[in-house]
Amino acid sequence: MKKALVLGASGATGQLLVAMLLKKGVDVVAIVRNENSLNKIDSSHPGLQIVEVNISEMTESDLAQHVKECEVVLSCLGHNLTFKGMFGHPRRLVTDAIKKVANTIASMNIDKKIKIILMNTSGNSNRDIPEKPPYSQRFVISLLRLLLPPHVDNEKAADFLRIEIGQTNNKIEWTAVRPDGLINEDQVSQYDIYSSPVRNVIFDAGKTSRINVADFMSDLVVRPELWRKWKGRMPVIYNHA
Numbered sequence: 001m002k003k004a005l006v007l008g009a010s011g012a013t014g015q016l017l018v019a020m021l022l023k024k025g026v027d028v029v030a031i032v033r034n035e036n037s038l039n040k041i042d043s044s045h046p047g048l049q050i051v052e053v054n055i056s057e058m059t060e061s062d063l064a065q066h067v068k069e070c071e072v073v074l075s076c077l078g079h080n081l082t083f084k085g086m087f088g089h090p091r092r093l094v095t096d097a098i099k100k101v102a103n104t105i106a107s108m109n110i111d112k113k114i115k116i117i118l119m120n121t122s123g124n125s126n127r128d129i130p131e132k133p134p135y136s137q138r139f140v141i142s143l144l145r146l147l148l149p150p151h152v153d154n155e156k157a158a159d160f161l162r163i164e165i166g167q168t169n170n171k172i173e174w175t176a177v178r179p180d181g182l183i184n185e186d187q188v189s190q191y192d193i194y195s196s197p198v199r200n201v202i203f204d205a206g207k208t209s210r211i212n213v214a215d216f217m218s219d220l221v222v223r224p225e226l227w228r229k230w231k232g233r234m235p236v237i238y239n240h241a
């Protein structure tokens with residue numbers, strides 16, 4: 001039985017991801033600040049373990065106790081869309097959490113590779129390729145970088161995986177999934193995956209339903225051929241137009 005640790009499990013995408021992993025036969029350790037926020041999940045599911053702790057305050061040794069049982073760590077963390085969430089602390093919620101997970105894995109005596117699957121954003125470029133977004137998009141994104149700390153956090157989290165973990169780490173493999181404009185839908189629908197954005201993220205944004213993100217992220221856990229295709233890359237996901 002596979003086991004996954006999910007950060008940001010209480011979020012709009014995180015809850016869908018937890019439900020989808022359980023449905024696909026993967027046991028889940030859900031890290032949440034408040035157990036009651038898991039209101040869309042059957043919290044009595046036998047495959048689900050809920051750990052009530054703020055990831056920012058969790059020690060690496062506590063985290064290691066959970067990570068060592070898992071093959072994969074998934075993050076759907078994101079700043080709450082409130083003034084405090086966007087401009088207050090922690091400014092580097094996502095980056096710091098990913099670094100903590102990576103440091104924890106690095107300190108563990110393991111002979112397997114652990115996967116990290118990060119929910120990122122199409123507004124972030126994969127500078128490994130490199131990508132060349134349209135000038136209008138680059139101009140607005142550089143303003144967002146100055147004005148919106150959460151955007152910088154998303155960029156830095158993926159940069160950490162790309163640059164610090166890279167492609168040849170002996171304990172960690174990763175992928176950063178980049179949805180376009182998130183919407184809510186009840187059912188999984190057809191979606192397309194690209195290695196880079198195919199639309200202008202600012203002036204021609206596409207739609208990506210959270211449930212499709214959850215489906216793709218959970219498929220990366222259960223479908224080895226899909227993982228082999230996308231590991232070390234930053235797939236972009238759009239609902240099929």
Ligand SMILES: NC(=O)c1ccc[n+]([C@@H]2O[C@H](COP(=O)([O-])OP(=O)(O)OC[C@H]3O[C@@H](n4cnc5c(N)ncnc54)[C@H](OP(=O)(O)O)[C@@H]3O)[C@@H](O)[C@H]2O)c1
Pocket residue numbers: 007008009010011012013014032033034037054055056076077078079080081085089090093094119120121122150154178179180181182183210
């Ligand atoms: N909006 C878009 O169109 C769009 C597009 C592409 C990518 N994204 C990215 O997608 C990601 C997830 O989106 P979403 O809508 O599913 O997010 P969401 O519903 O806002 O969920 C955010 C998660 O992060 C947790 N969190 C927030 N602040 C925290 C803190 N200070 N300490 C610990 N945990 C904290 C929340 O926990 P609580 O429940 O305890 O608050 C929740 O589990 C974000 O990184 C976002 O940038 C968004």
